[in-house]
Amino acid sequence: MWALRRASTPLRNQGYKVRTSYVFGKLEVPFFWEGNVAGFGTTTALSDRFISFERNNLATWPSAGVYISSHGLSTQAGAENSGEEDNVKDGFSELDETLPSTSPLEDSKAADDNEEELTSGSEIDDDDDNAVDDGTQNELDLLEGETGLAEKKSTKRGPSELFNVIWKAPGLSVASALDKWVSEGKELSRADISLAMLYLRKRQMFGKALQFSEWLEASGKLNFTDKDYASRLDLIGKLRGLRMAENYLAKIPKSFQGEIVYRTLLANCVIASNVQKAEEVFNKMKDLEFPITAFACSQLLLLYRRTDKRKIADILLLMEKENVKPSRFTYKILIDAKGLSNDISGMEQVVDTMKADGIELDFDTLALLAKHYVSAGLKDKAKATLKQMEEINSQGSRWPCRILLPRYGELEMEDEVRRLWEICESDPHIEECMAAIVAWGKLKNVQEAEKIFDRVVKSGKKLSARHYSTMMNVYRQTKMLTKGKELVNQMAESGCRMDPLTWDAVVKFYVEAGEVEKADSFLVKAVQQNKKKPLFATYMTLMHHYASRGDVPNAENIFDRMRRLGYMGRFTQFQTLVQAYVNAKAPAYGMRERMMVDNIFPNKALAGKLAQVDPFRMTEVSDLLD
Template sequence: MWALRRASTPLRNQGYRVRTSYVFGKLEVPYFWEGNVAGFGTAAALSDRFIYFDRNNLTTWPSSEVYISSHGLSTQAGAENSGEEGNVEDGCSELDETLPSTSPLEDSKTADDNEEELTSGSEIDDDDDVVDDGTQNELDLPEGETGLVEKISIKRAPSELLNVIWKAPGLTVSSALDKWVSEGKELSRDDISSAMLNLRKCRMYGKALQFSEWLETSGKLDFIENDYASRLYLIGKLRGLRMAENYIAKIPKSFQGEVVYQTLLVNCVIASNVHKAEKVFNKMKNLEFPITAFACNQLLLLYKRTDKRKIADVLLLMKKENVKYSTSTYRILIDVNGLSNDITGMEEVVDSMKAEGIKLDVETLSRLVKHYVSGGLKDKAKAVLKEMEEINSEGSRRPCRILLPLYGELQMEDEVRRLWEICESNPHIEECMAAIVAWGKLKNVQEAEKIFDRVVKTGEKLSARHYSTMLNVYREDSKMLTKGKEVVKQMAESGCRMDPFTLDAVVKLYVEAGEVEKADSFLVKAVLQNKKKPMFTTYITLMDRYASRGDVPNVEKNFAMMRRLGYVGRLSQFQTLIQAYVNAKAPAYGMRERMKADNVFPNKDLAGKLAQVDCLKMRKVSDLLD
């Protein structure tokens, strides 16, 4: 699927190298770990525990027969923070993939097909919505048997039902729908599917949930399992896992099937809740649901962000249960290797795909380009880009939105200009955004501004995401803070509410300009005003800058805030926190206990930092004795 995706840059990892060898299918694939990254030929930090799978239980088990060999360190800089969090900017974000389609009321494949036709007019913020932090963008929910809808574009053909929900203020969706039905309007499942699909695509999750609740309580739709799953997904996303689990208890037993539990598993992965995800996975096995590639992919995505040592165990389970890798499985493994800068391992995954007869689509190829660029292999990246253009030999413009940023990343100005000239006479708004990203990477702010001004003058209602695209161009230059503030003011005057992506861009804009305290103050005020959860990388950006100064109090303050928001137990948080103590030359009392309480185990780099602060403790005691 052609999609403009936010670029992500992985953080370099380093650590002990541990190796054992397993056979997957026809290919014997070495499994390494180093720097907490695992997969085909990948490396990860040594630990004495790993996830053990059997048919009945998913539990932790002491590892054995692991041997260490000395090896060089693997490094790769970027925003992924040791691969802990991609966020959307891939960062908070991971790689921005297709929006999940929980598809009780919509078909996931159709959702993917339709994403590209959504325009700025459809991307409307809702006061009650929770904007994705990016982590769930890789989650493709299972296809349902109902709710199949044809390709639609909200801009081109908004339904009457969708308009009613769309225009209903605040929490009045049910009242608006009651009035609409009282006027003699009829509801078909196709209309419902179409409206739900587009609400989800616009990230109007609050209204989507109100709509789903109204459908169930009013009896206007005879709910089947997929419909219950749709509501479950929205409850989990907006109200948390506990409320989602409570809702399952209210679903009739006859509809508490595989789709419902798969959806709950997705919610657990979105929340990065390892304990609950493993619990749900085990329950699905206990209920004797088949182990599917979809369910295993959710665990792979979760472990990619939280504990890459467990990835090999998921792959072993898939082999044991004869679960065939899906395209999504291979994509995840490509990213795992790419993020650890293991290009050889990544290419082995690609060879395995080809051996299985799986054709590499543009989505997969674009990932390869990003990892080649991150690894400094520009010639290989250019060759893949050429292959991507050959796939589109029919001359469609749709690839432009994904190719433009990639050519910008490679500093190929002539190619960026060539592609933009194809679109320039009548550009789609997402093509404009892609061109802005590309010119930003080329440091050509003037060209980016020219395109953004053109978009603004069209009169389209822009989303926060569009403004954040321009903000990210300005943050590449520390002298552009004033212009960035002007964009934020322009955004406010347009009535567009700030979302986590825009908030992240503004915070980074301040930080890059050296105004960390202002960035911190802005973040606090924005959270209080918008009541939306900032991205993981937003806080890490602040913590990293404070840590570089040895400002322990402010690092601890942001660390505590992340815990309150649910960002708990991630290696990168402790890496930054302990670095602050190292730079401050201050002892970190109780740090090992804090890490143990969060089930975080140090890799080689972090163990070295802990040793440094331990020495500071000894020095303090020695000073007292003197």
């Protein structure tokens, strides 16, 4: 039996209770199920929820229990469409997300909440508390084992002539460019098509990739398989939203509506943080009797790591019952969940279980561990892990520098930063430059960061908003507001359009300079003019500040704007909103009911704050004082 999850009480005929000491392997569930469901009219503790195995359904009930089965997964949680997460640095995710189908901005492409994902690559773009993923390589790995092979081939061959034709085609003219190319007698092999599609995805040229896919089917140049249909569905999900992706799935020939197509739709639901839709798709897959795979379960683990960590245990139970062996991806999600909850001991226990399962630590997993050691202030462990990462790279490849540089910067190891930069300095890639800028920014060495950024600007390469945001965050961290504003002007003059990541940097700039109202006004105008969706963290920056000064009206306003854009009631949103009422010493009428609607349950700390702003309790105290 899989050792990752053990119950603290023995299995009974019809189920067993999950208590506070509940563990998977030796991994205690972080800060879940403490005490009673505070303030919700029940004395039933979440730690005593009854879990029963049945084959027809899996439903989560606030107090009655969690029912796990092999055919269904449903919840009363509200949908959480968080928008298109343009960047997925999770080596997993990370991810392109879609706006909710009810949003007037549905067709826009915006970055999602910046929750720290699981890969090392994200840190080069932004501050750790605002890391946004850049690609979808792991979480949406449609070919899973085949992707590695394709990447090896692409490394040897480089971008193909076919890719260059698509890349150079202006706007929506990919089809005509390809027609002309074929009319010249060029032949198309599946290998050429796969390689071109891989490069389009790696460069996030999803619009052209979709045009390419549409042309292939319309021209009959490729006999579509289930993987080709899955690829098209994924691109539609990225660019046009979940609703259009579902519509496309219904049009796929029945014989090709297999597990990989539904798996792709599930991954897109996770990208969008749409809990309800993800669970519906998972249910559908089980109803169709597709095998329960580590990939599908890992997608739900990734989703619950963001939205409701209490449900992680439920998925682990399901995996154990169905004898689903956890993958490396599964372990990385659990490592990240432990690290994010600052449970370093638990994180290390996950690593031990992973090793015992025969999965060795690779570079990315070590990078993940290093990130959490740094965040926890465990410098010695972080340094040892970084050195281990360098030993793995004994062949001397340069690419790990972009991951190692920011970490050494955080650890204030200037000699190591300088050593690594000297390796790249003679002919640096742009991402190595960005990593070095982040590292020097952590060391408060603005002069070195500026020198590298100026070099990038003068290189003649077209810079994206992400690159400007990297330098802007250096100015933000060093409180250099004037230079930050100058950089924004420089960015505008270069013709580079600001994106949600840049908005986030500007908003934080203004907030940290004490100009909160200007930050809020800037964000409102940015959304109106660009029709894109700001990052989750951008709104939370404003909301945290309003809460800290007890500004309930503005905190509620931010909360409402987030909901209208699809950021549906998450724990951190309610936690911050309640803090606004606490600081204002104002009663929060109906707060418990609002949380129940979104299936959000308070932990011990939040329950205490809710008690402080309970309007009836406050009235009783006031009467006594009078």
